[in-house]
Amino acid sequence: MATFPRARVLFAAVTTAGLLAGCGSEPDASGPLPEPTRLLGKAAETSQRLQSAQFSVSVNGQLPGITVQSADGALTRTPTGQVDAKGSAQVQRSDQLVKLDYVLTGDTVYLRNPAGDLTEAPATTVTSVYDPAILLDERRGVSNLLRRVDQARTEGRETIEGQETIRVGGKLSKEHAEATIPGIEDTAPADDQTDDQAVEEDQESQETIEVKFWLADSAAKEPVRAWFQLPPATKGSGARMIELSLAKFNEPVTVNAPA
Numbered sequence: 081m082a083t084f085p086r087a088r089v090l091f092a093a094v095t096t097a098g099l100l101a102g103c104g105s106e107p108d109a110s111g112p113l114p115e116p117t118r119l120l121g122k123a124a125e126t127s128q129r130l131q132s133a134q135f136s137v138s139v140n141g142q143l144p145g146i147t148v149q150s151a152d153g154a155l156t157r158t159p160t161g162q163v164d165a166k167g168s169a170q171v172q173r174s175d176q177l178v179k180l181d182y183v184l185t186g187d188t189v190y191l192r193n194p195a196g197d198l199t200e201a202p203a204t205t206v207t208s209v210y211d212p213a214i215l216l217d218e219r220r221g222v223s224n225l226l227r228r229v230d231q232a233r234t235e236g237r238e239t240i241e242g243q244e245t246i247r248v249g250g251k252l253s254k255e256h257a258e259a260t261i262p263g264i265e266d267t268a269p270a271d272d273q274t275d276d277q278a279v280e281e282d283q284e285s286q287e288t289i290e291v292k293f294w295l296a297d298s299a300a301k302e303p304v305r306a307w308f309q310l311p312p313a314t315k316g317s318g319a320r321m322i323e324l325s326l327a328k329f330n331e332p333v334t335v336n337a338p339a
Contacts, residue, residue, distance in 0.1 A: 107236025
């Protein structure tokens with residue numbers, strides 16, 4: 081089998097999460113809106129019980145060590161509690177995007193490049209960098225992020241791919257988000273400033289990230305979409321964004337090693 085030196089980089093991003101469309105549209109804020117803390121709490125409970133899901137991910141901006149521009153796949157928890165995963169990703173290599181397929185099952189990860197070459201390696205090659213089980217982890221995964229949102233606000237209702245949702249915005253501290261979201265630990269320190277208020281505001285912007293969750297307008301409040309805006313990597317550069325979608329909650333997912 082061919083060697084593939086970027087296996088660690090690929091999965092660090094691929095298992096983080098999934099892709100969604102942008103959040104430029106304005107939600108319908110008319111009429112009474114549900115209280116945000118209660119919405120997030122119910123969504124966290126639902127996320128904590130997840131056994132499987134499909135996901136897709138989109139990265140906008142440069143994240144340290146992350147070369148994946150987009151990815152999609154499926155995760156499932158096995159009877160032993162281990163999480164298997166499969167899917168594909170668009171990876172930036174030099175000046176072009178390359179599609180790579182991946183399968184993580186048991187103690188082994190498989191990666192296939194466009195030429196059809198297959199790389200087989202121990203799962204620890206990737207899980208030591210980023211564990212795909214983290215999305216289903218109640219302490220570090222999606223449920224944890226939902227519980228950690230500060231300054232939560234219900235922004236309105238939106239229809240996402242035919243599904244009615246409620247959009248909730250807020251902030252997450254980097255401390256609570258860095259175990260789940262890659263690339264946020266290497267943000268730029270504030271420049272020297274003489275305005276104390278400006279310094280304080282700049283420091284806060286480097287210590288928090290803006291978030292939005294789209295929760296299904298149903299009893300379970302499944303998190304069907306999420307958007308994370310990270311601080312700039314360097315002073316004066318643009319913000320970076322990760323967008324995540326989840327679907328087909330707890331539907332059967334089969335992950336088999338490539339033949």
